[in-house]
Amino acid sequence: MTPIMASHKNSTFTSSSCSTDVVTNSTLVVPVTSAWSWFLLKVNCLQHFGVEAVLRCDCCVINMVQMEEAKVSCLSLLTYHRELLVSRLRSIQCILDNLLAGGFLCEEDVEIVQRTVTKTDQVRKILELVQCKGEEACEYFIFIIYNVHDAYIDLQPWLKEINYQPSKEVTVMKVVNTDPISRYCAKLRHDMNRDTSFIMSYGQKEETRLEDLYTDTVMEVLNNCNESLGFLESLDQLLGDNSVFNPQGEIIYVMGDAGVGKSILLQKLQNLWSQKELQTDTIFFFKFRCRMFSLFKDTDQISLRDLLFKHSCYPDHDPDNEIFDYILRFPEKVVFTFDGYDEIQEHVDLMNVPEVVSPEDKASPLQLLISLLCGKLLKGSKKVLTARTGIEIQSTVIRKKVMLRGFSPAHLKVYIDLHFKEQEHRDLVSVQLNASPYLCGLCSTPLFCWIVFKSFRHLHTMHDSFHLPDTCVTLTNIFLLLSEVFLSRLASPAPSLLKKSTRCTSETFTAGLRPLAAFAKLALQSMERGSFICNQEEISACGLTEEDLPLGFLRPVSEIDANGSPATFEFLHVTLQSFLAAFALVLDEQAAPSSILKFFTECSRKRQQFCLPVDFCISSSSRSSEKKPFAPNEHLQFTNLFLCGLLSKINTGLMGHLLSPVLLRKKQALLKSYLSTSVRSHLQGLPHHSASDGKVVHVLSNFLWMLRCIFETGSKDIAQMTAKGITAEFIKLGYCNIYSGDCTALNFVLQHRKKLLGVDMDNNNISDYGVMQLKPSFCKMTVVRLCVNHLSDSSIEILAEELCKHKVVKTLGLYNNHITDAGAKLVAQIIEECPKLRNVKIGNNKITSVGGRYLANAIQKSTSIFDVGMWGNSIGDEGAEDFAQALRNHPSLTNLSLSANGITSKGGKCLAEALKENKVLRIFWLVQNELTDVSAPHFAELIKANTGLSHLWLIGNQFTVDGMRHLAEALTHNTELKEICAKGNQLSEEEEKEFQSEKRLRFH
Ligand SMILES: Nc1ncnc2c1ncn2[C@@H]1O[C@H](COP(=O)(O)OP(=O)(O)O)[C@@H](O)[C@H]1O
């Protein structure tokens, strides 16, 4: 943009977005633009000051000579827009400071302004003063508003309107942003940056810069019913408007399993914002951890202002309370992050939340939190809330749902490279990981990955022969490894690089028993209190000394006490606290041995739930507390799991060094007997029902924890008993949040199963690693349902190998995975070679006509196939032709869906013709294809042939009323068809009425 009066020293008048301003002699030609009205205003203004303006059709000619003399100026702008400025200019501090520093005002002037009572009068006074001081002062005044954008956000539209461009002269002048809001914002960013730059652990030595280790994880966006809407590609998209399923909701809900990286994701988001690297117009960013809200006393009452300023970031310079006012006026400029809702959900459920909390009211901190989350306070602010998978909140307040899925194989590779600087280590770790799909599965959870890698690095440096644990490593082993690393810090001096010591795990644990037992006691006590934070007294009471703290189990919580040392601590991760609590139960020689079972008892007291999708849609507020889902007790479940691991046979050697062998055996026996009994009664208590697949049982999420525990015990007996105890022929594990690691546990039990079993694992997070783990169990599976599980072709390779070997499979569900034509070829092989296979669901994959041909050919040869679902692939007309071929005289295929496959009338014609020679197909889905009237006569022929087809789905095609007439007429010759669904074609409502008498032709 070119200033109109480019030669005018003090001018701020500029043309609107002109591309070709032409200056000829003293005449300026400005094309008329959208700011035409503003220009008229300017002209008015010019005339007001005695300037002659000449307008000529589409351009304006201004006599520059006269304008030069007129000195149209910022001064006049301030006069002209005085009232607007008075009403919109709110923050005067920064203006005064800069005018003073620039020498345009003196101290006395400032005092005069400050003595004025109301804000508007103060602004009037300033305007008066700067106008008195002359043009330069006025120009500088506007420049301050322009420069300190955030503080004068209300005036930015005005600057745009007058098309303000600072002159060269004024741009060299310094403006210091002393506006309270901007300063506060800078402080927020500074503090946020300080707090988020490191992944916290105990002591500086251990800390890693976030940017050195942060690796993207898989962020899947879900809708209200937890169906996938795709993936987020960057954190910028988290706050953005894409994939919002409920625009009225305000919470961006981030879910994920323990250790999957929810807290780190928030930390990265905060860190990016602190460095202005997040694409957002957020001015204020407040981060809270939910566990902090349970630290307040029951009687504590605080206001929203206290919550923001005292418990997050204090504004140092805000005499007029501008910051809080601004936050209330522009809540959409505020982002909150609340980490770990699962940690307080129990408290929230018990709380009686009042309907409305005003910004000025004092309330309990928890009430404030809920009011913020529900949008009763600061409506319009953005809120990111994290919680463990399975925690339900009212779906009406959720705006967007993101499920964290951990590291993909590609992420894992990046993480290896970040974690290990030496190529030799990278290679070693990659080779060892590749050899163990189970370990890979575990390492898709960043926390477990971090532990494994940290242990590897440490133990590999200390000892020559250290390898990553291979098959059948349990979670307990992983946490034992971490403890070993921490405790080995007690060994002094550090071993020299040349002389590596031999690793002796039991020695390390025996030497570290005192602090280990003390940490364990602390963990257990806090857990019994339902707390995740411990203070100095509690730490000392457990016998921990200052020297013990740097071992690494604890880390400081950011609050600092009066002496400058951290006042409170928490365990590195809540799962580590669970692990140590289990250790305490094992080590305790005082309490009755049966007390090891206390958390089992507590967990089983809670009502158990079906793992059905419907659960996700129930609001927590409508539940009474005893109906609470199992998930909030997850830390107790983890304690039980670790207890099983610590008391397992393989750890007897180690544990025997830490407590009396007699007591150890006693505890082992107790646990085993408890597990056997509870598994038995659990399995008997499972609700069964009969279905076409035989006796079906819906498994509870508790069953999954049971499987995990059994795997940790490593007990063959219990596994065998469990396998036998499943009396149903079909178990449903859908929507149970099974991840790849769980498949090892499932396999551990199923391998002992003698009878065949159908297993529905739809809608979990099994991935290729999980399928690899299940390999030995496929031989028994009659139903293999793995829909929506992030499987690629490599999973299908395993399935093809196993299923074709054993030939017992009847149902294969692979809907909504990442299967390509290569995978389709393998599925075709399964169809061809498995004589009992009746149902194949392979829709929503990436199958083209190439894969379509393999499948069609295989289906053609199969005499058992009954139902095939191909919805949402892209086989096109070529694929349709191949399927037509397969359908001709097919002996068994009864249901077929080729919906949403890009099939036009060409393919439609082939299908219709072939179907005339088919006596078995009953339901045919061709929804959402591109069929037009061209194919209508062929479908009419098919209808007339009265083949036995009973349902024809043609929803969402391109038939018009003409095509429909063919079908309607044909129906009069047909006795078999029950309905043709034709909704969503190209017929008007009027036209649809024409077919009212043909009830079988449906448009609704
Ligand atoms: N995106 C990531 N990149 C690198 N490391 C991660 C990432 N996410 C998690 N981690 C590691 O896993 C640990 C646990 O993550 P955290 O965010 O605390 O899990 P959650 O909050 O889901 O339980 C972190 O301390 C860190 O070491």
Ligand SMILES: [Mg+2]
């Ligand atoms: Mg967390």
